[in-house]
Every structure is written in C-alpha cells, then in structure tokens.
Amino acid sequence: MRRSPVPASRHWRWGAEEVLAPCVEVKVLDVRLHTWGLPRYQSDQAAGIDLMACLDAPLEILPQAAAQLVPTGLALHMDSDGFCAVIVPRSGLGHKKGLILGNSIGVIDADYMAQCYVSVWNRNAGGEPIVIQPGDRIAQMLFLPILRPQLVVVEQFTATSVRGQGGFGSTGVSSGAA
Numbered sequence: 001m002r003r004s005p006v007p008a009s010r011h012w013r014w015g016a017e018e019v020l021a022p023c024v025e026v027k028v029l030d031v032r033l034h035t036w037g038l039p040r041y042q043s044d045q046a047a048g049i050d051l052m053a054c055l056d057a058p059l060e061i062l063p064q065a066a067a068q069l070v071p072t073g074l075a076l077h078m079d080s081d082g083f084c085a086v087i088v089p090r091s092g093l094g095h096k097k098g099l100i101l102g103n104s105i106g107v108i109d110a111d112y113m114a115q116c117y118v119s120v121w122n123r124n125a126g127g128e129p130i131v132i133q134p135g136d137r138i139a140q141m142l143f144l145p146i147l148r149p150q151l152v153v154v155e156q157f158t159a160t161s162v163r164g165q166g167g168f169g170s171t172g173v174s175s176g177a178a
Contacts, residue, residue: 030073048140067102
C-alpha cells in the first residue's frame with residue numbers, strides 16, 4: 001500500500017506490453033490491520049488482495065442462517081470511472097468450509113468511499129457452524145475494468161443472432177464430444 005501523496009499510476013506488464021495501472025487510495029479504519037498485515041497480493045500473480053475480518057469478537061455463523069456483514073477495516077478512493085472493486089469468496093473457504101458470500105459477489109463502485117463490508121453466509125445445510133476469528137482472511141478483492149456503453153432504446157434490433165431469444169438452457173449442457 002502507498003501512503004499519500006498517491007501517484008496516479010504505475011507501470012506493469014500486460015502480456016508483452018507495458019501499461020499503466022491506476023493507483024487506489026486505501027484508508028485504514030481499523031488500526032489492528034497494521035499488526036495483522038495490510039491487505040496485499042499473496043503472490044506475484046495473485047488476482048486479488050485478501051480482506052480480513054475486523055471483528056471485536058469471534059463470529060459464529062450457523063448453517064443456513066441469514067447472511068451477516070463483516071467489516072474489513074478499509075475504505076477505498078478509486079476516483080475513476082474505468083474500474084471498480086469486486087469482493088469474491090476465497091475458494092478454499094467456500095469449498096472446504098462452506099463460507100460463501102451472501103450476495104454471490106460484492107461490487108464496490110469507484111465513487112463509494114465508506115468502509116467496505118463482506119456479506120458472509122454458511123451454505124452448509126446440516127453442517128457445523130463456521131466461526132470467523134478477528135483478523136481471519138475471509139474474502140478477496142479484485143479490481144476490474146468497467147465498460148459503460150451508451151444505451152440506445154429501439155423498437156427492433158438492427159441484427160439477429162443464432163441464439164436469438166433462447167434463454168435458460170437453450171444451448172444445452174452436452175459438449176458434443178463423444
């Protein structure tokens with residue numbers, strides 16, 4: 001994480017090309033993050049930064065109980081309409097323990113500057129409660145580019161497609177391989 005003043009961007013590689021990556025200002029709202037470790041990428045090619053549970057006490061989440069919001073102790077200032085942050089589950093917690101996000105993913109708009117929260121849910125129908133300890137890494141945050149196309153209202157589309165209006169299940173499930 002960078003301290004103020006924050007540079008506008010930094011260089012990184014996109015395949016063979018060098019591009020500029022935007023910088024995000026991060027405000028630490030829970031001082032324990034300085035002890036636990038500020039969010040960071042856990043490997044050189046990690047897609048997301050881990051988010052920690054900034055709880056005052058352990059949180060027990062019963063199977064199939066209502067989703068609960070867990071504070072991350074962080075606020076962001078992205079100041080760009082070109083990307084957003086997305087909160088996604090940590091794959092090991094979802095697969096091994098059943099801890100998933102209550103809203104599937106969480107979108108953090110670039111103009112949202114308050115504390116980020118993680119909506120957690122215990123999907124196990126008859127399993128054990130899941131206990132989140134203060135400082136546990138419970139989710140990850142990705143930064144994704146955003147396209148904001150101009151929407152044009154029409155009476156008829158200007159072209160057709162092979163799929164047309166076929167929806168849920170219209171392309172089948174078989175790969176066609178024998």
